[in-house]
Amino acid sequence: MRSEADLGGRQGRHFRFRNGTMDFNAGWVLGYSQLGGLAPGEVFECFNAIRDGNPDSWVAAFAGMAERQEAAACSQAPAAAARGYLAAAVAARAAWHLIDPANAQAQELHDRLERCFQAFLAATGSRLAAVELNTTVGTLPGYATAPIDAASDAASVWYVVVGGGDTFREDLWFFGGGRALAEGYDVLLVDLPGQGSTPYRGLHFGEATILALRELLVRLRAHRPAARIVLTGFSGGGYFILKALDDPATASIARVEALVASTPVTDIATLLRRGMPAALTSRPHGWRARLLTRVAGRMSPVMATALKKYWWQFGTDDLAELIDLAGQAGVVDVARLDQPLLAIVGESEPTEATRQASEVFADISRRYPASRMVHFAKWTGADAHCQVNNLGLAQDTIMAWLAKVL
């Protein structure tokens, strides 16, 4: 197995595989073990069965683990089963990192992910429950501590988590949802168009992604005038949340109290163009064409599978069109953002991500001096994209900041 760079500059260390995309996913799955689900021993039980650079062996290892975990959990009392259900959900989710969505097993793994995660919530008596969120662009899958359209005068904190191009709503539990619950906050986790399983519903990334988020924020506020809304975004979510609020009509009604972004992104098209390896962004643009030529050694089966997933999420196999869709809603007008920001950047992320984050922070912190910018150095283990290798530290940092600004 020759080594291959990850499809973006997402981490600065080596976990297990010479294939960069597989190794980033490995570090991500391992990172979850800090918060629940699969333990390091279970993660390496899978890693040991994977052939470097072979996505099918990755899927088989994690799919097998998901099946065993669910079968074992099913036969236990709820308290004992909770760990197993979350482990099964994480394993099913991990398999999805490198599956072709057209594979018949993909839908089955997705169903297992949802079923097991929800069994975990039930077994732990969680306040979080699955919700279907109707919007004008389509119905979105989410989790919430209460229906967002139910009126309440409570002054509770609503902690909203928005992921990026590689998240399911269940991931958002690991990206702060679970921690926010433990802090006593109300929580909303949602898959916007293009995210999670929404392509199964015919929804894709594009302007609809932003429109849906704006609608949800306005409705959340409309029914909860006294709540404090914290809007957090990870990866692409760092663009979606800023873009949602640069619309004056949305911002003035939603009155979001605080923004947390890892990383705050103003110009996602430029970030994608500069962050992806030249091998991907050079012509020919058609991914279908590129996949057909991959046997000539231009990309590994891992990269090919990862691209098929994005193609499914964007509804196009043309990279230029994909980047246009990602940036369809336009560059963020930072001057319109009207709340303090916690900007989080990892040392191992691309220069362009740091540049955009610094720009946003410089602007907002002039108006809101409570804003903070945190650079996670490499030695902290939180240096990777979205802090996936030390989510606990990132969440400690977020909660400490919120305790000051809310």
Place this chain on the structure above:
Amino acid sequence: MRSEADLGGRQGRHFRFRNGTMDFNAGWVLGYSQLGGLAPGEVFECFNAIRDGNPDSWVAAFAGMAERQEAAACSQAPAAAARGYLAAAVAARAAWHLIDPANAQAQELHDRLERCFQAFLAATGSRLAAVELNTTVGTLPGYATAPIDAASDAASVWYVVVGGGDTFREDLWFFGGGRALAEGYDVLLVDLPGQGSTPYRGLHFGEATILALRELLVRLRAHRPAARIVLTGFSGGGYFILKALDDPATASIARVEALVASTPVTDIATLLRRGMPAALTSRPHGWRARLLTRVAGRMSPVMATALKKYWWQFGTDDLAELIDLAGQAGVVDVARLDQPLLAIVGESEPTEATRQASEVFADISRRYPASRMVHFAKWTGADAHCQVNNLGLAQDTIMAWLAKVL
């Protein structure tokens, strides 16, 4: 770096290194990340700096991490510092896996381990505090939720954790102490003669190890007539706790309510003889002699360093004498054990460990049908020695069993 077997059969998978002892330690350190301290990203930050089979590079990587974590934690408010202090303690402890105790840095790392762990306890407002436990064989370092000689009529559960040949009292927090605290139990963690830093006090493994444990149990009960005492033992601790209670005078006074052992050991000398690689147990017995000849390729620097640590703990470099000392208190008389037992065995442990555990279980479960034997299969990730790669699952299992038998 050629591969080398671990000095005992302790795990059934591969984490990072071809050197077996280094790889077992790697999986152990990574396993702690599930419970707190170093996150996977921080652990791999160290792993990436280690040369396979080179113990000095291991020590340098973790010692450097410990220093950075403590320095960062010192400058933070207590709530934010807690994570960093525990991370520093874990890193200092990790360095100790492969340090020569005669190395000047060893004492310094030990001091950092204690200082940072205690700063973690203080920062989290833990009920646990460092204690010095006087016994007739010497004063032992421990942690307890209350002085064991303070009388109390409370009917609380005392959860006592005893480690083995490779544990410091701080490790015992990860081997159930921290979890027992979270369950609301009272907790006693102690380094018996030979364990942790006790060789610095001139204390070594041998009959004194058992005598000290017996004394402590009798005194704990004497001051707390209404308490329920749960005695747990890991690795060598699985022998110490059984041996402590096969003395009728001790057992009848201490009235321990439940035993948890991973694994229950009756004949530690035989276990050691059968568990160690033939390369170690074959003549010449003198470790000093063996270390002098290691340059001839008979063992790696990792194995040599690991042996120096045991030599320091036993006060002898003669393997035959060491095994005699380990077994000095004799084989356990199982018929005298008078409480239910949870026997835990991992699939990747030596046959002899399983054999002894099964024998103990068969005997005790006839008298105490609430006894259980749990075999952790490989896929559970809890198959290694002491379940170090899935401590959370082991602790869930223990707590679920205690909820039934107490």
